[in-house]
Amino acid sequence: LIATGGAAAPQPPLPAILIHAGAGPFRDRLRADQPQVTRVLHDVLTRGRTALEQGADALAVAIRCVELLEDCELFNAGVGSALCADGTVEMSAAAMRGSDRAAGAVAGVHTVRNPIRAAELVLGGQQVLMIGEPADRRAAEHGLATQPNDAFITKREQVALALRAQSDAAAHGTVGAVCRDRRGELAAATSTGGISGQPPGRVGDSPLFGAGTWADANVAVSCTGEGEAFIRAGAAARIAAQVAAGRSLQTSASDALAEVGAVGGRGGLIALSAAGAYALELSTEAMPRGRWQAGGEPQVWVAR
Amino acid sequence: LIATGGAAAPQPPLPAILIHAGAGPFRDRLRADQPQVTRVLHDVLTRGRTALEQGADALAVAIRCVELLEDCELFNAGVGSALCADGTVEMSAAAMRGSDRAAGAVAGVHTVRNPIRAAELVLGGQQVLMIGEPADRRAAEHGLATQPNDAFITKREQVALALRAQSDAAAHGTVGAVCRDRRGELAAATSTGGISGQPPGRVGDSPLFGAGTWADANVAVSCTGEGEAFIRAGAAARIAAQVAAGRSLQTSASDALAEVGAVGGRGGLIALSAAGAYALELSTEAMPRGRWQAGGEPQVWVAR
Numbered sequence: 001l002i003a004t005g006g007a008a009a010p011q012p013p014l015p016a017i018l019i020h021a022g023a024g025p026f027r028d029r030l031r032a033d034q035p036q037v038t039r040v041l042h043d044v045l046t047r048g049r050t051a052l053e054q055g056a057d058a059l060a061v062a063i064r065c066v067e068l069l070e071d072c073e074l075f076n077a078g079v080g081s082a083l084c085a086d087g088t089v090e091m092s093a094a095a096m097r098g099s100d101r102a103a104g105a106v107a108g109v110h111t112v113r114n115p116i117r118a119a120e121l122v123l124g125g126q127q128v129l130m131i132g133e134p135a136d137r138r139a140a141e142h143g144l145a146t147q148p149n150d151a152f153i154t155k156r157e158q159v160a161l162a163l164r165a166q167s168d169a170a171a172h173g174t175v176g177a178v179c180r181d182r183r184g185e186l187a188a189a190t191s192t193g194g195i196s197g198q199p200p201g202r203v204g205d206s207p208l209f210g211a212g213t214w215a216d217a218n219v220a221v222s223c224t225g226e227g228e229a230f231i232r233a234g235a236a237a238r239i240a241a242q243v244a245a246g247r248s249l250q251t252s253a254s255d256a257l258a259e260v261g262a263v264g265g266r267g268g269l270i271a272l273s274a275a276g277a278y279a280l281e282l283s284t285e286a287m288p289r290g291r292w293q294a295g296g297e298p299q300v301w302v303a304r
Numbered sequence: 305l306i307a308t309g310g311a312a313a314p315q316p317p318l319p320a321i322l323i324h325a326g327a328g329p330f331r332d333r334l335r336a337d338q339p340q341v342t343r344v345l346h347d348v349l350t351r352g353r354t355a356l357e358q359g360a361d362a363l364a365v366a367i368r369c370v371e372l373l374e375d376c377e378l379f380n381a382g383v384g385s386a387l388c389a390d391g392t393v394e395m396s397a398a399a400m401r402g403s404d405r406a407a408g409a410v411a412g413v414h415t416v417r418n419p420i421r422a423a424e425l426v427l428g429g430q431q432v433l434m435i436g437e438p439a440d441r442r443a444a445e446h447g448l449a450t451q452p453n454d455a456f457i458t459k460r461e462q463v464a465l466a467l468r469a470q471s472d473a474a475a476h477g478t479v480g481a482v483c484r485d486r487r488g489e490l491a492a493a494t495s496t497g498g499i500s501g502q503p504p505g506r507v508g509d510s511p512l513f514g515a516g517t518w519a520d521a522n523v524a525v526s527c528t529g530e531g532e533a534f535i536r537a538g539a540a541a542r543i544a545a546q547v548a549a550g551r552s553l554q555t556s557a558s559d560a561l562a563e564v565g566a567v568g569g570r571g572g573l574i575a576l577s578a579a580g581a582y583a584l585e586l587s588t589e590a591m592p593r594g595r596w597q598a599g600g601e602p603q604v605w606v607a608r
Binding site: 100201 | 404405406407411412430431432433434435436437438439442502503504505506507508512513514515518531532535536537538541542544545546549567
């Protein structure tokens with residue numbers, strides 16, 4: 001299916017997709033949702049696989065997987081976004097292509113239905129990061145679907161906000177995808193609704209390249225968890241530097257999470273290397289996550 | 305002055321300050337302003353030196369130096385900020401302390417007079433990055449000086465915006481400072497008004513940790529130049545990773561600027577290491593910059 005060259009051509013590593021839907025404690029809510037979470041993640045991997053098999057590139061597939069996760073109310077991104085302390089929704093997303101490090105992100109957007117598509121739009125333009133109302137407006141001007149901020153507010157997240165002080169109900173977090181296509185190229189995409197009860201204006205690691213999202217010629221990374229700690233650890237950039245220096249992807253990923261722990265945070269990450277390795281790491285009780293690689297079937301896990 | 309221990313105590317490296325006031329082409333405007341630019345940079349270094357000699361810590365001094373640069377209309381930060389395409393001013397700033405990687409940044413603020421003080425406020429709280437109106441509001445609530453956005457608009461920058469298409473008049477950029485105090489601790493601070501004529505909502509590398517600003521136990525970095533390229537190169541994080549791996553600061557700084565060039569950008573950076581090294585690098589024609597180290601006098605340069 002993916003072999004292309006003659007005998008002398010080196011085989012690129014197998015096409016692959018990793019996805020995550022946040023990292024956090026394995027609360028009752030996540031336990032109850034586990035069958036549905038598993039089904040959605042499996043479906044996203046299957047759709048991504050089909051696209052890759054049909055020749056789609058890594059960036060397109062990573063973005064498409066994140067878009068599908070944004071469209072699921074179970075996850076804290078797009079229509080399932082957590083609510084800020086004032087009851088509004090603020091979303092952020094980022095996409096990066098490894099081959100040329102083209103990068104686009106939005107932060108603090110309120111009306112674009114799929115923030116990852118707004119990030120894709122930024123990636124195609126002159127800027128790298130656009131924030132707030134101008135980012136929403138540009139998305140609308142380019143024909144992306146928008147909806148009033150109220151339409152993002154789910155009953156689930158209203159309950160989560162109300163219960164936050166008692167139960168830290170926001171166990172479902174940020175979503176992300178990393179992809180390696182049949183040419184061996186890499187891409188990463190991440191999208192988030194932030195933290196339930198966060199102050200409006202707060203931005204975490206998801207839209208920040210080198211913190212929660214990164215892709216270069218060697219590696220693609222998407223992180224989730226306590227965003228401030230991922231920023232202060234420079235988590236994704238740390239993995240990129242270590243892989244570039246020849247360290248294994250697995251060791252680099254573990255080291256990055258240890259570094260996040262050293263500045264007081266927990267979370268998880270997914271990463272694929274150009275050399276064919278993958279990492280699904282978490283320092284929390286649970287991280288809904290999935291993996292597909294050419295020649296195999298999608299696999300999904302929720303708890304550790 | 306800075307020796308503290310007995311014979312057995314290792315001497316920490318000498319206290320030092322580096323500052324920059326942007327990188328760009330050596331245009332007529334910068335040439336004409338050179339005497340004043342030199343005077344201001346010299347004054348900022350002298351004030352920072354006095355604070356360090358009186359025992360102030362690296363973070364306080366880096367922030368104070370940037371605040372002084374923000375207060376000078378010559379530079380593209382604070383009151384001298386470049387204008388967006390719509391004639392408004394949007395500012396961003398970041399501060400990071402190396403010892404514990406405490407970090408605070410604001411992006412897209414409109415009314416806080418000294419954005420670096422708003423970043424310092426974020427550093428002291430639970431978030432790492434705050435954007436837009438909530439960041440301005442928090443600054444005001446904590447007693448920081450504010451002024452209407454109109455009050456940031458200088459005649460100089462109105463002319464620059466009007467002439468932009470013909471002359472790229474915005475030769476004066478972002479400001480920044482890195483500092484090493486007498487305990488050997490490091491800090492970095494950066495502040496910017498963005499790019500003349502940028503779309504509102506655009507954020508560059510200055511407020512992004514690992515891109516334009518970084519400090520850890522080994523190194524402190526502040527960058528300036530074409531921000532999108534610094535983000536895509538992960539410039540500051542790249543230096544941090546290489547210094548941590550034992551590479552020299554000078555080589556790491558040169559490599560980072562080469563990497564910025566590899567993704568199509570130019571600029572400059574300042575960096576201090578815990579081991580006592582410093583770097584003042586630029587890939588542009590000019591970068592107003594200065595250096596002071598204990599035992600010496602302030603030195604200032606403008607062109608290459």
